[in-house]
Amino acid sequence: xxxxxxxxxxxxxxxxxxxxxxxxxxxxxxxxxxxxxxxxxxxxxxxxxxxxxxxxxxxxxxxxxxxxxxxxxxxxxxxxxxxxxxxxxxxxxxxxxxxxxxxxxxxx
Amino acid sequence: xxxxxxxxxxxxxxxxxxxxxxxxxxxxxxxxxxxxxxxxxxxxxxxxxxxxxxxxxxxxxxxxxxxxxxxxxxxxxxxxxxxxxxxxxxxxxxxxxxxxxxxxxxxxxxxxxxxxxxxxxxxxxxxxxxxxxxxxxxxxxxxxxxxxxxxxxxxxxxxxxxxxxxxxxx
Numbered sequence: 102x103x104x105x106x107x108x109x110x111x112x113x114x115x116x117x118x119x120x121x122x123x124x125x126x127x128x129x130x131x132x133x134x135x136x137x138x139x140x141x142x143x144x145x146x147x148x149x150x151x152x153x154x155x156x157x158x159x160x161x162x163x164x165x166x167x168x169x170x171x172x173x174x175x176x177x178x179x180x181x182x183x184x185x186x187x188x189x190x191x192x193x194x195x196x197x198x199x200x201x202x203x204x205x206x207x208x209x
Numbered sequence: 210x211x212x213x214x215x216x217x218x219x220x221x222x223x224x225x226x227x228x229x230x231x232x233x234x235x236x237x238x239x240x241x242x243x244x245x246x247x248x249x250x251x252x253x254x255x256x257x258x259x260x261x262x263x264x265x266x267x268x269x270x271x272x273x274x275x276x277x278x279x280x281x282x283x284x285x286x287x288x289x290x291x292x293x294x295x296x297x298x299x300x301x302x303x304x305x306x307x308x309x310x311x312x313x314x315x316x317x318x319x320x321x322x323x324x325x326x327x328x329x330x331x332x333x334x335x336x337x338x339x340x341x342x343x344x345x346x347x348x349x350x351x352x353x354x355x356x357x358x359x360x361x362x363x364x365x366x367x368x369x370x371x372x373x374x375x376x377x378x379x
Binding site: 109113115117119123126133 | 212216219224227240252309310316332334359366
């Protein structure tokens with residue numbers, strides 16, 4: 102080792118911090134622990150936002166599904182009504198035809 | 210890591226963290242504040258600390274990074290004014306505390322990276338590979354900063370010695 106290296110090594114050798122250093126660090130660490138915890142955190146905010154998004158999307162989807170189901174039910178009711186009306190009309194037409202035939206067949 | 214473990218780490222490694230910061234700034238108050246902040250940073254991230262060797266590497270890395278951050282933020286100027294340096298005496302012992310103080314001040318006036326490399330090499334007795342891992346830079350870059358730092362330091366020291374001999378002639 103050359104004299105310059107030796108001097109440099111001795112100049113930069115380890116030294117102890119001022120007395121009480123470790124206690125000051127530990128006091129500050131204790132203060133950190135006793136500090137009131139903040140409830141806000143980006144992780145919780147992101148989780149809440151995701152949950153709200155899922156609920157909102159789900160709710161909109163359900164509303165759309167209910168609306169369509171209701172439309173289908175109404176359509177079926179209309180079709181049933183039309184079918185009933187059609188069969189009633191056919192009955193009336195049959196009765197009318199029979200009555201006409203009776204009028205033609207019976208001489209006065 | 211429990212609080213008791215943390216206390217043990219502080220007591221065991223306070224000299225290392227404080228010395229790196231002190232050699233970087235040659236300033237007791239800044240070194241103490243910085244060293245405290247490094248330990249508190251460790252305390253806050255204690256759950257991620259894995260082992261004893263990991264703690265030492267973590268502390269060295271955190272301290273050097275913080276030194277560079279503080280230097281940039283506060284724009285510390287450690288330019289050595291020659292007339293600020295203490296007078297030399299003729300009856301110098303084998304290890305000259307005044308010369309060592311001058312050298313520390315000259316080291317603290319080097320550019321940040323060569324300064325960090327010199328402190329880790331001569332203060333912490335780390336080899337170039339360890340420094341390369343700590344500072345996350347290639348080994349060849351560490352070598353070049355080391356050589357540049359020594360060259361700058363020698364140049365500053367010789368300038369200082371010339372100045373001093375001129376003073377003594379007057």
